[in-house]
Amino acid sequence: MLVVANTLIVSVAMLFDLGLKRFYGKPASRMPLLIAGGLVFASQAFIAYGGLSYRIRLTLVTTALLCAFSYALWNLLRNATGTFGERVLQVSLVVPIAGIALRLLTVGDVSTVSQLFLPSPVQSFYLAAQGAGILSAGIGFILMVNERTRAELEKLTRNLERSTQELRRQNEAKSKFLAYAGHDIRQPLQAIHLLLAGLMESGLRAPQQQTARLMETSVNALTDLLDSLLDISKLEAGAIQPQPRPVDLERLLAQLLQEFRPQASARGLQLRLHLPPQEVTVLSDEQLLSSVLRNLLGNAIKYTQRGAVLVSVRRAGQGYKLQVWDTGIGIAPEHQEQIFEEYSQVDNPHRDRSKGLGLGLAIVRRISILLNLQVSCRSRPGR
Numbered sequence: 492m493l494v495v496a497n498t499l500i501v502s503v504a505m506l507f508d509l510g511l512k513r514f515y516g517k518p519a520s521r522m523p524l525l526i527a528g529g530l531v532f533a534s535q536a537f538i539a540y541g542g543l544s545y546r547i548r549l550t551l552v553t554t555a556l557l558c559a560f561s562y563a564l565w566n567l568l569r570n571a572t573g574t575f576g577e578r579v580l581q582v583s584l585v586v587p588i589a590g591i592a593l594r595l596l597t598v599g600d601v602s603t604v605s606q607l608f609l610p611s612p613v614q615s616f617y618l619a620a621q622g623a624g625i626l627s628a629g630i631g632f633i634l635m636v637n638e639r640t641r642a643e644l645e646k647l648t649r650n651l652e653r654s655t656q657e658l659r660r661q662n663e664a665k666s667k668f669l670a671y672a673g674h675d676i677r678q679p680l681q682a683i684h685l686l687l688a689g690l691m692e693s694g695l696r697a698p699q700q701q702t703a704r705l706m707e708t709s710v711n712a713l714t715d716l717l718d719s720l721l722d723i724s725k726l727e728a729g730a731i732q733p734q735p736r737p738v739d740l741e742r743l744l745a746q747l748l749q750e751f752r753p754q755a756s757a758r759g760l761q762l763r764l765h766l767p768p769q770e771v772t773v774l775s776d777e778q779l780l781s782s783v784l785r786n787l788l789g790n791a792i793k794y795t796q797r798g799a800v801l802v803s804v805r806r807a808g809q810g811y812k813l814q815v816w817d818t819g820i821g822i823a824p825e826h827q828e829q830i831f832e833e834y835s836q837v838d839n840p841h842r843d844r845s846k847g848l849g850l851g852l853a854i855v856r857r858i859s860i861l862l863n864l865q866v867s868c869r870s871r872p873g874r
Contacts, residue, residue, distance in 0.1 A: 508563035576632070576633075582627065590618075590620025591617065680713065726857040731858075740813075744804070747781065767804060776861075779858050800815065800816065827870060
């Protein structure tokens with residue numbers, strides 16, 4: 492039992508050194524541990540069963556321990572970076588090395604039989620040094636692992652911040668390019684519109700007229716998609732800044748309803764306007780506010796199969812509440828927040844481009860933030 496116990500003590504010391512190597516990313520093999528453990532065990536067994544003295548076995552075990560702890564301390568000093576945990580671990584190795592060295596120097600003073608549990612200042616210091624060293628080594632190793640984990644997390648956080656800043660910079664550059672190149676991008680489409688208009692007035696036959704109308708529909712859809720992309724890009728790039736001025740809501744809404752009335756009539760819908768009896772003037776950016784209402788009206792008409800669309804202005808405290816009501820398909824409660832996200836279309840999972848890109852309500856939310864407006868949705872499926 493004593494032979495096995497001594498072998499385990501030496502093996503644990505060498506195993507600790509193996510853990511240090513792996514902690515610092517050094518090549519670490521179990522083979523030296525197995526060979527050294529086997530040699531220590533064989534040597535002790537030979538001494539014990541060969542009738543040799545206890546003093547020789549103690550010298551062998553103490554020397555093996557001293558070598559193992561010293562090698563571990565050397566590895567630690569060679570790779571240490573000066574952290575608090577490493578300093579604690581260094582002290583935890585120095586203490587047992589001092590006890591082991593003292594035990595080795597006084598090994599000639601022990602008798603030929605085991606004195607492990609006999610009271611002796613040297614033996615007491617040896618055992619106390621080993622116990623204190625093992626306890627503080629555990630604490631030091633935990634501190635080292637914690638410090639390394641924190642350092643790696645900080646490094647990952649810095650790398651993530653750099654990557655995020657780079658992505659943000661690239662996204663802003665893309666958005667600014669689209670925002671400021673909008674005029675050049677729209678010019679070819681405007682030319683196509685003019686050419687199609689001239690073509691349709693050139694006396695085409697019925698099949699050719701049909702083809703031209705289909706082309707016009709496609710170009711109009713492309714123009715709408717491009718306008719939405721350019722609008723969202725301008726908002727992302729910060730190229731749009733509100734210019735608040737007094738806005739006559741009655742005049743603005745009358746113009747918008749006049750604009751959308753043909754579209755509503757083509758779908759068989761009534762388009763109504765409700766205003767309070769007094770004059771309604773608000774302080775806002777007329778162009779941006781018009782863009783918000785135009786997107787809301789366009790959505791209401793697009794998703795209403797029959798019935799009516801009502802635009803109303805109501806008093807709400809010191810301000811006004813603008814509402815767009817419709818008798819359309821409705822939106823389930825779980826989707827009502829999602830509809831304000833970019834490229835989100837509840838009823839268009841297959842991305843039918845004829846239904847747009849799903850940017851209208853995202854534009855509404857972004858402009859509303861610029862104008863310091865609150866946008867909300869209240870709806871039920873089928874209502």
